[in-house]
Amino acid sequence: MGIYVNGIGLISPQETLDNKVFLESTIELENTYFPIAKPPYKAYINARDLRRMSLVIRHGIIAAKIALADAKIENPDAIMTGTGLGCVIDTEKFLIKMHENKETLLTPTSFIQSTHNTLGGSIAIGLGCHNYNMTFVNRGFSFESALLDAQLMLEQGEINNALVGGFDEMTDNHIQLMLAMPMYKPENGVKVGQGSGFFVLENQKHEQSYAELLAMETLYRPSDSAFDEKLRTLKKQFHLSSENTVLLLGHNGAKKEAEIYNAFARAYFPEATVTAFKHLCGDYYTASAFAFWVASQMLKKQSIPKTLLRSDFHNDIIDNVLIYNRFNETEHSLILLKRC
Amino acid sequence: MSERIAITGIGIISALGMNVQENLYALKNSESGIGKMSFIKSIHQDEFPVGEVKKTDRELAEYLAIPYERTYTRTSLLAMVAAKEAWLDAGDPLEDKCGLISATTVAGMRTSEENYVDFIAYKEDDFFVEAHDAGDGTEKVADFLNITDFITTISTACSSSANSIMLGARMLKARKLDRVLVGGVDALSLFTINGFNTLMILDKEACKSFDNKRAGLNLGEAAAYLVLVPEHKLKKTDRVYGFVQGYANANDAFHQTASSPNGMGAALAMEKALKSAAYTASDIDYINAHGTATNNNDLSEGMAIMKVFGQEIPDLSSTKPFTGHTLAAAGAVEAVFSCLAMQNDIRFPNLNFNEQMEELDFSPITTVIKKPVKTVLSNSFGFGGNNSTLIFSKE
Numbered sequence: 001m002g003i004y005v006n007g008i009g010l011i012s013p014q015e016t017l018d019n020k021v022f023l024e025s026t027i028e029l030e031n032t033y034f035p036i037a038k039p040p041y042k043a044y045i046n047a048r049d050l051r052r053m054s055l056v057i058r059h060g061i062i063a064a065k066i067a068l069a070d071a072k073i074e075n076p077d078a079i080m081t082g083t084g085l086g087c088v089i090d091t092e093k094f095l096i097k098m099h100e101n102k103e104t105l106l107t108p109t110s111f112i113q114s115t116h117n118t119l120g121g122s123i124a125i126g127l128g129c130h131n132y133n134m135t136f137v138n139r140g141f142s143f144e145s146a147l148l149d150a151q152l153m154l155e156q157g158e159i160n161n162a163l164v165g166g167f168d169e170m171t172d173n174h175i176q177l178m179l180a181m182p183m184y185k186p187e188n189g190v191k192v193g194q195g196s197g198f199f200v201l202e203n204q205k206h207e208q209s210y211a212e213l214l215a216m217e218t219l220y221r222p223s224d225s226a227f228d229e230k231l232r233t234l235k236k237q238f239h240l241s242s243e244n245t246v247l248l249l250g251h252n253g254a255k256k257e258a259e260i261y262n263a264f265a266r267a268y269f270p271e272a273t274v275t276a277f278k279h280l281c282g283d284y285y286t287a288s289a290f291a292f293w294v295a296s297q298m299l300k301k302q303s304i305p306k307t308l309l310r311s312d313f314h315n316d317i318i319d320n321v322l323i324y325n326r327f328n329e330t331e332h333s334l335i336l337l338k339r340c
Numbered sequence: 341m342s343e344r345i346a347i348t349g350i351g352i353i354s355a356l357g358m359n360v361q362e363n364l365y366a367l368k369n370s371e372s373g374i375g376k377m378s379f380i381k382s383i384h385q386d387e388f389p390v391g392e393v394k395k396t397d398r399e400l401a402e403y404l405a406i407p408y409e410r411t412y413t414r415t416s417l418l419a420m421v422a423a424k425e426a427w428l429d430a431g432d433p434l435e436d437k438c439g440l441i442s443a444t445t446v447a448g449m450r451t452s453e454e455n456y457v458d459f460i461a462y463k464e465d466d467f468f469v470e471a472h473d474a475g476d477g478t479e480k481v482a483d484f485l486n487i488t489d490f491i492t493t494i495s496t497a498c499s500s501s502a503n504s505i506m507l508g509a510r511m512l513k514a515r516k517l518d519r520v521l522v523g524g525v526d527a528l529s530l531f532t533i534n535g536f537n538t539l540m541i542l543d544k545e546a547c548k549s550f551d552n553k554r555a556g557l558n559l560g561e562a563a564a565y566l567v568l569v570p571e572h573k574l575k576k577t578d579r580v581y582g583f584v585q586g587y588a589n590a591n592d593a594f595h596q597t598a599s600s601p602n603g604m605g606a607a608l609a610m611e612k613a614l615k616s617a618a619y620t621a622s623d624i625d626y627i628n629a630h631g632t633a634t635n636n637n638d639l640s641e642g643m644a645i646m647k648v649f650g651q652e653i654p655d656l657s658s659t660k661p662f663t664g665h666t667l668a669a670a671g672a673v674e675a676v677f678s679c680l681a682m683q684n685d686i687r688f689p690n691l692n693f694n695e696q697m698e699e700l701d702f703s704p705i706t707t708v709i710k711k712p713v714k715t716v717l718s719n720s721f722g723f724g725g726n727n728s729t730l731i732f733s734k735e
Contacts, residue, residue, distance in 0.1 A: 121724025
């Protein structure tokens with residue numbers, strides 16, 4: 001049985017609303033962090049609901065709607081979301097109000113909206129979906145864990161399809177916290193971002209399928225030898241070579257990270273076409289969801305927009321895309337997608 | 341039928357005590373851990389009783405025999421205590437491929453809330469920024485116990501750690517791991533105390549689950565973990581507390597925080613779990629209910645239980661009046677209690693119960709009942725309509 005990407009939806013700093021268009025024009029970052037390219041909210045969500053929803057919930061719901069419509073699925077068998085921080089703006093609001101008012105005169109709205117599973121729950125309510133519903137919150141493994149859960153349930157025959165997403169938002173206050181972390185210290189040159197990417201995975205291939213999900217691996221603090229073994233196994237199992245594999249790497253602007261990604265490409269796929277994505281969406285916990293959208297598009301459209309290329313483009317056919325993403329040096333993920 | 345998943349280690353820290361033995365002692369003797377708020381400083385100190393772990397952060401570090409550092413949040417310290425107990429209880433994993441699936445709702449909030457506003461204003465004292473998110477505590481536990489093959493964290497509000505048990509079982513069945521430590525943690529925080537207070541669902545007295553005059557929940561803090569091993573990996577020397585026989589996760593899809601009055605999602609979760617265990621309702625000996633003691637939950641859950649079990653409702657109790665509602669930890673706390681019920685053949689009392697709810701045809705048990713327990717059904721429901729049910733069996 002294969003697992004197929006049959007619908008995609010992405011709200012990001014770039015114009016990614018229309019899946020027919022694949023990064024034809026892109027913007028460069030000017031600010032401290034990437035703002036979201038705002039979608040026409042009212043086209044997707046009614047005015048009454050819109051008022052109650054924070055931006056991250058709106059963006060997640062719209063991305064989910066686009067992916068479901070794309071796959072022509074109305075009510076998925078499961079909903080899995082991943083997020084590093086959940087609903088930051090509401091968490092901050094409640095925290096600051098609580099501090100300012102010394103624990104008095106508080107209202108429940110932002111508390112209710114602050115939980116990490118607010119989006120998963122909101123999507124379920126919107127769809128009237130009583131099925132399996134899960135939220136993962138493990139830094140750079142958040143979106144990956146949602147993918148893994150879907151993969152396991154599809155493989156074990158518990159479900160036929162799943163809506164899987166990764167979402168994170170950035171706020172003016174939260175960027176201050178990020179900039180205090182060693183990785184994001186301003187002198188490192190890392191650009192911080194945000195976005196919401198949702199995908200429909202199914203155990204059936206359709207004419208409109210984007211890609212087949214071959215493998216998803218997370219590695220926590222891997223030793224050099226464990227990492228090496230994982231790569232060799234993957235290459236052997238799926239017959240990957242420089243000729244048939246395009247790399248999509250998590251370069252985040254830091255020099256040290258670039259060296260690691262470059263060494264990775266040299267060691268395992270020395271002649272492969274190399275691409276990168278974080279210069280378009282910034283670095284955040286679930287940036288791999290942006291990469292998942294990019295890889296799906298590459299495989300379906302059989303093209304690579306120039307802005308992504310970090311090497312010459314020397315493939316007649318794009319057979320496989322291997323996403324390698326690192327978070328904070330400790331969390332590594334590998335996602336392998338294949339042409340349908 | 342797919343392979344069975346055994347529980348070979350358990351660990352817990354809660355208002356009832358620092359370890360499994362202390363928790364069991366309190367349960368057997370009907371001694372609640374709910375009391376005056378004294379370790380966390382809040383203006384609600386005298387207003388709302390809570391289930392606190394009676395140790396400071398520094399004392400928790402001493403208990404763990406590690407140097408106290410501020411980057412260890414209370415959440416991480418609680419998790420490390422319970423995780424270590426469960427991990428050692430299960431014995432040396434040798435060459436097994438091991439994973440950790442933890443769960444939390446507010447993660448490092450207890451520490452962040454003391455420092456956040458000052459940090460935003462003055463950019464000083466940034467020690468907490470890396471310990472604020474939900475992944476931090478999980479990484480701390482993984483590093484402490486040297487678990488490297490897989491880690492993740494779940495946050496589905498108050499059903500979180502029930503879901504980590506479910507995912508653990510699924511990963512073992514898929515042969516992705518040989519052994520997995522599953523559970524969850526939440527420390528008490530001003531954020532949750534004030535949050536639940538705005539919803540007006542905190543009782544000013546000890547909570548009365550399933551009572552007609554129930555007036556809300558008591559918050560608690562805890563961490564609980566279990567070691568899961570697939571049957572084919574069991575060794576002769578392993579002590580088996582029971583098996584994860586069935587599980588299900590369904591969504592109420594009714595309201596962000598409130599449960600549907602007819603308990604639709606709750607009933608669905610219980611029915612699906614029974615089906616996954618290949619059981620009928622009459623196979624269940626004891627129900628450890630979610631039973632938070634809010635008006636909404638107990639009504640919704642009670643209606644769902646009547647729908648699923650009809651006239652034959654097994655002995656049932658909520659242990660929330662012992663521990664308080666420990667949010668993300670609740671599912672794992674009650675999974676440990678389910679193991680203890682099966683191991684010791686006892687059913688725990690629903691403390692503080694006086695009067696049957698008007699809408700329900702049943703009352704919970706109110707005293708310790710010594711009687712064989714072969715199967716337990718445990719519910720965990722949360723915000724976002726997240727409803728999960730686990731079924732444990734002794735053999």
